[in-house]
Every structure is written in C-alpha cells, then in structure tokens.
Amino acid sequence: MILVTGGAGFIGSNFVLDWLGAGLEPVLNLDKLTYAGNLENLQSLKGNENHTFVRGDIGDVELVSALLLKNKIRAVVNFAAESHVDRSIRGPGDFIQTNVMGTFNLLECCRKYWETLSPKSKEDFRFLHVSTDEVFGSLGRAEPAFTEVHRYEPNSPYSASKAASDHLVRAWLHTYGLPVLTTNCSNNYGPYHFPEKLIPLVIHNALKGKPLPIYGDGQQIRDWLYVSDHCAAIRRVLDRGQIGETYNIGGCNEKANLEVVDTICNLLDAHKPKAGGKSYKEQITFVTDRPGHDRRYAMDASKIERELGWRPTETFESGMAKTVQWYLNNTQWTENVASGAYLEWVEQQYVGNA
Numbered sequence: 001m002i003l004v005t006g007g008a009g010f011i012g013s014n015f016v017l018d019w020l021g022a023g024l025e026p027v028l029n030l031d032k033l034t035y036a037g038n039l040e041n042l043q044s045l046k047g048n049e050n051h052t053f054v055r056g057d058i059g060d061v062e063l064v065s066a067l068l069l070k071n072k073i074r075a076v077v078n079f080a081a082e083s084h085v086d087r088s089i090r091g092p093g094d095f096i097q098t099n100v101m102g103t104f105n106l107l108e109c110c111r112k113y114w115e116t117l118s119p120k121s122k123e124d125f126r127f128l129h130v131s132t133d134e135v136f137g138s139l140g141r142a143e144p145a146f147t148e149v150h151r152y153e154p155n156s157p158y159s160a161s162k163a164a165s166d167h168l169v170r171a172w173l174h175t176y177g178l179p180v181l182t183t184n185c186s187n188n189y190g191p192y193h194f195p196e197k198l199i200p201l202v203i204h205n206a207l208k209g210k211p212l213p214i215y216g217d218g219q220q221i222r223d224w225l226y227v228s229d230h231c232a233a234i235r236r237v238l239d240r241g242q243i244g245e246t247y248n249i250g251g252c253n254e255k256a257n258l259e260v261v262d263t264i265c266n267l268l269d270a271h272k273p274k275a276g277g278k279s280y281k282e283q284i285t286f287v288t289d290r291p292g293h294d295r296r297y298a299m300d301a302s303k304i305e306r307e308l309g310w311r312p313t314e315t316f317e318s319g320m321a322k323t324v325q326w327y328l329n330n331t332q333w334t335e336n337v338a339s340g341a342y343l344e345w346v347e348q349q350y351v352g353n354a
C-alpha cells in the first residue's frame with residue numbers, strides 16, 4: 001500500500017484517480033480536508049476497496065506513525081500543503097505549520113518506521129516529495145529555464161515554505177539515508193482545480209458574468225502543465241527515479257497570464273457563447289498586482305525526459321480545451337466548492353477591485 005497525503009486536493013485527487021485507474025497498489029489517503037480538500041473529487045472511488053480515506057494532519061505524530069506501521073506502507077507521496085501564494089501573503093502561519101513542520105513530522109515518522117523494516121522492505125521504501133518551480137524564484141525574459149541545480153531563491157511565504165521542506169527532505173537523505181525523491185513542477189491545470197487559482201477562477205467568473213481579475217499588466221509568465229501529465233511524471237519518478245535525485249517537471253508551455261485568459265475566453269465564446277454575441281474578454285479587469293509577484297517561471301525538464309523517458313502528452317491547446325469542457329460539464333462541482341468560506345476569500349482578496 002502507498003500513503004498519499006493531500007489526496008483530496010487538486011493534484012492529489014487526480015493522482016489517486018490515475019493511480020488506481022492504472023491498477024496499481026492500494027492507496028491510503030491522508031488529508032486534513034482544509035478549505036482546499038474535497039471528497040467530492042473522489043466520489044467515483046466510493047466502494048473501491050483499494051482506496052482508504054483518513055481525515056488527519058501530516059503534523060500528527062501518533063496518527064502518521066500508526067498509519068505507516070499498521071498498513072505496512074511501501075511508499076509515501078507527499079502532496080499535502082497550503083498551496084495558494086495569495087493566501088500565504090495574507091496569512092503565512094498555516095504555510096509554515098503544514099509545509100515546513102508537517103513535512104518535518106512526516107519525514108521523522110517515516111525515518112523511524114523505515115529503520116524498523118527488513119532489509120528488503122527498507123530497500124523498496126520511497127518518500128516522494130512533491131514540490132514546485134517557485135522555489136527557484138523569478139526569471140528574466142531571456143534567461144534559460146530552471147534546471148535542477150538552479151539556486152533556490154524563493155520570494156513568497158509559500159515558496160519559502162516549500163523551499164524549506166525541500167531542504168528538509170534532502171537532509172533526511174544525507175543524514176539518515178532515508179530513500180527520498182523530490183519533484184519540482186510548474187503550474188498545473190485541469191479538473192478539480194480550486195477556483196481561487198487563475199484558470200478555474202477565470203472560467204467561474206466568466207460564466208457568472210463577473211470581472212476576470214488580471215494582476216498588474218498580465219505579462220507574468222508561467223509554464224503550464226496539464227495535471228494528468230504531472231501525475232504520470234510522479235508515477236515515473238516513483239518507479240524509476242534515482243534515490244536522492246530531484247527532477248524538474250514542466251509543460252514547455254510558457255504563456256503570459258493575459259494570453260491564458262484570452263485562450264479561456266475564446267474557448268468559452270466558442271462553446272458557451274454569451275447572449276448578445278459579446279466576447280467574455282469584455283469582462284477582463286486589471287487589478288492591483290500581487291506583492292513580490294514573480295515575473296517568469298520556466299522549467300527545463302530535459303533530465304526527466306533523458307533519464308526516465310517522461311514527457312508531457314498534452315499541448316496547451318489540447319489541455320485547455322479539455323479543461324474548459326470539464327468545467328462546463330461540471331458546473332455543480334464549482335457551485336459546491338464556491339461555498340461561504342470561498343466567498344469570504346474572494347471578498348477579502350479582490351475588495352475594491354473586482
């Protein structure tokens with residue numbers, strides 16, 4: 001059995017669905033169910049005996065230790081995190097607690113468990129830490145993409161907390177020999193993406209006739225990867241990655257935010273035209289920029305392609321078409337997610353702007 005943490009969130013739930021869909025080992029899914037965790041994402045697994053859900057915190061020593069031992073866990077995939085940059089600016093405390101202290105606790109519990117295993121099980125055990133390209137900081141327009149050896153230069157409380165967790169993972173390998181792997185991935189998009197993040201927020205607001213908020217000049221660049229490609233990369237690293245190595249994962253899809261929003265509007269104009277024939281682009285509104293907003297991220301994913309044979313299967317065009325269609329087909333999912341707590345967030349974040 002593998003332990004997936006944060007498996008009710010956006011990428012975690014996609015990973016669990018893909019993993020079980022591929023007929024791999026049973027999954028123990030540990031998730032605290034913060035505002036970002038949603039069991040509705042896993043509804044199709046109801047009654048599936050290969051999926052066990054436990055509501056709990058990766059920072060809970062007793063719980064994590066007991067789960068590892070009782071279920072003879074073979075590998076841990078750590079998705080659990082506070083993940084939204086804007087929330088980290090408004091309130092960094094939870095980010096330090098979960099991303100730093102939580103990862104520390106998970107590592108310690110795994111180390112103690114791993115030390116009790118037989119030589120064979122010890123050899124087979126893996127701890128895969130899911131991290132982000134944001135730890136490398138911001139690139140200038142003409143600079144080459146981040147490689148695995150790029151200096152860590154995090155600029156937000158979120159990226160600093162993820163950088164800290166990456167360093168802890170590295171230290172648990174070098175000091176204790178824990179068999180760890182780290183992946184650093186670019187911006188994901190696809191089904192079950194919480195509508196506080198750019199792509200689902202814009203789709204949701206567009207359909208509601210609300211402003212589409214663009215921070216600053218909208219020329220910040222992100223490298224977009226369809227979520228199932230990320231899940232496939234993690235499976236590949238878990239299966240074939242070299243212990244102690246880090247792997248960059250990216251989509252080779254660098255796009256300015258305004259271009260991303262234009263793409264969404266074009267797709268919605270085609271598939272859900274507004275009455276009166278106007279374009280959704282008319283809802284675009286420029287709002288106050290994010291403090292410390294990183295200008296550009298770009299991933300050099302040649303190492304994982306060269307060494308492990310992974311490359312993305314979706315283009316930006318095919319991935320975006322699937323994504324917009326998914327949101328059009330699953331409006332109830334977004335409605336359910338956009339509850340009272342979500343509305344409070346939107347009120348705080350976009351007050352006076354949107």
Ligand code: NAD
Pocket residue numbers: 005006007008009010011012030031032033034035036037038056057058059078079080081082083084098102130131132133162184185186187188189194
């Ligand atoms: P998300 O916010 O959608 O989901 C996070 C999940 O973790 C939620 O289900 C939440 O309930 C759970 N969680 C939070 N604190 C917890 C705790 N203390 N104990 C147990 N569970 C807890 O995040 P996501 O976008 O799915 O990101 C998953 C991971 O991938 C994160 O580590 C993030 O840093 C990393 N990542 C995300 C992206 C992206 O574009 N979204 C890109 C690269 C890396």
Ligand code: DAU
Pocket residue numbers: 083084085086131132133134185186187188196197198199201213214215216218220221222257290297
């Ligand atoms: O790069 C990987 C990271 O991608 C992950 O580590 C994070 O967990 C994930 O949230 C994501 O971070 P970003 O800050 O890049 O994603 P977000 O969707 O919040 O913003 C994408 C870009 O769009 C960014 O430049 C900010 C901008 N933006 C965002 C929102 C929410 C807007 O212009 N308007 C908005 O309303």
